[in-house]
Amino acid sequence: MLPGVGLFGTGQIMNVLVPLLREKGFEIKAIWGRTLKEAQEMAQSQKITFYTNKIDDVLLHKDVGLVFIACQPFLHAEISVKALGIGKHVVCDKPMGLHQIDAMKMVRASQYYPTLISLVSYSLRFLPAFTHMKRYLDEEIIGPIELVDVRVQIGKLFPEKFDWMCDGFMGGGVLNLVGSHIIDLVHYLLRLQAVRVHGIVRSYTLITPNINGIRHISAPDYCNFQMELPNGILVTVSIFTHTVPAKGFTQEVIICGSEGHLAVRGGDLFLFKTKSGLPPQLKEEALYVDVQDLHISTSESLLPRPYIKGYCKMIGALKEAFGAEEASWVKEPVLAAATFEDGLYVQAVLEAIHNSSNLRSWQRVKIKSDTPSNHDQIMRFARMSTM
Structure with a gap:
């Protein structure tokens, strides 16, 4: 029950x-x-x-x-x-x-x-594209992992009315709200934790048509950070909101190995495979295409x-x-x-990125x-x- x-x-x-x-x-x-x-x-x-x-x-x-x-x-x-x-x-x-x-x-x-x-x-752990990606990574379909690149563009970040998501000291901003998902996703896919990080976190949007006057937005709307994992694997993440809201949300996660790369764009999974001694294939192969539709309206959500x-x-x-x-x-x-243990690790990485942005140097997690x-x-x- x-x-x-x-x-x-x-x-x-x-x-x-x-x-x-x-x-x-x-x-x-x-x-x-x-x-x-x-x-x-x-x-x-x-x-x-x-x-x-x-x-x-x-x-x-x-x-x-x-x-x-x-x-x-x-x-x-x-x-x-x-x-x-x-x-x-x-x-x-x-x-x-x-x-x-x-x-x-x-x-x-x-x-x-x-x-x-x-x-x-x-x-994101439960999105089918990433569950399939994890399986292919476990099978070492692209060889040893060398590099991870993540790019996220958000058309709209802040709600219509001022609340905690507009306040950096209350936990708002792209690093906490979106970056935390990416940090956890990398940990889930590779089973590795960051050793040290370097990041830049900035607040560019201080007011909106509906949020102005006495209250200003202090939550960051841009962040770029690198995570160094064991075995020399480097993760680069860029998250920003400086796009036309009508373009909406785009997300690309690329994991590169010695024999090709896997890429998730939106909810679709692609493979680019290289073979030793042969010319590389001309285009990516679609391994999973998300055609499932949601039965609920998502127009009122920032998610x-x-x-x-x-x-x-x-x-x-x-x-x-x-x-x-x-x-x-x-x-x-x-x-x-x-x-909750996974969440504690993510919290430690978030704090290290904030410290790195303030001190302008690499910080250990x-x-x-x-x-x-x-x-x-x-x-x-x-x-x-x-x-």
């Missing part, structure tokens, strides 16, 4: 997430908003009966067994730790928090309650379609996990999903370890949530 879902957040992503969950058979039992008015407006538009601006009202709702967290990042750790402490499964949006300490709290709580789902919604399609696949995997016939649910369908005393405090906090 599928658990009832509690939602945290009232952003545009809810206009996509709610229909996706319902399409897969999940029932939305409650929604939380920063203010009661925001919660009420979203509840009415999505036909959700229970709404509130109090976190505990959703977590303690008797029909809620799974929570999706897509609110301000500084609340992610508090909600996740409390939810796990009272036996709720958790799917958290990116970024996991504002700092590594937030991510570490979530990791410790997930380790303390290992039978519960605790995932980060890095949805690009490939990310939404991956989200749909991830929710399908959740349904399969909870629908297991065994007495206790099985995690196997969601083994490909990003864990350091995952901070938790002290025993701090760990005990986190566990006490989690246990108190069950009382």
Whole structure:
């Protein structure tokens, strides 16, 4: 039996997430908003009966067994730790928090309650083009990996009204919102973590027609960074929004090996293969073409379609996990999903890129370890949530 879902957040992503969950058979039992008015407006538009601006009202709702967290990042750790402490499964949006300490709290709580789902919604892992790419990489179809190049163009980044996504100190900006997906994707595809990084993060768009006056945008709308992986593999990532909004979103991920390259453009996968002693082929071969259509409207979401399609696949995997016939649910369908430990690694890379941009130098990626005393405090906090 599928658990009832509690939602945290009232952003545009809810206009996509709610229909996706319902399409897969999940029932939305409650929604939380920063203010009661925001919660009420979203509840009415999505036909959700229970709404509130109090976190505990959703977590303690008797029909809620799974929570999706897509609110301000500084609340992610508090909600996740409390939810796990009272036996709720958790799917958290990116970024996991504002700092590594937030991510570490979530990791410790997930380790303390290992039978519960605790995932980060890095949805590109579930996009079919990337699942096929990973299989071909495992088969070494292009030989040893040498270089990864990622280019993302976003026609629109900021919402119509000012919120946390417009504020760099609150976790907004292309690096956190899109770059985190790319960092996790590279880790997923290659099973390697960055050793050091070099990056440039800039804010060019300070106002929009709807966001001006006293409040200005401080979230970065451009970033370019390099990640050095073990074995000398170099990853170059460029993400920017300086395109005509009508052109929309484009994304290209190319992984080059000694015998050719694999490329994902949008949701399609291509192969360019070279053979020793023979002239190179004249064009790429299409290995997978995405023809699946979404049955929901995505016009009101800032989330690009490939990310939404991956989200749909991830929710399908959740349904399969909870629908297991065994007495206790099985995690196997969601083994490909990003864990809180994966999210902690991504958070460490994000911090290193920000530091590199500020110091204008290469920075090593350091995952901070938790002290025993701090760990005990986190566990006490989690246990108190069950009382």
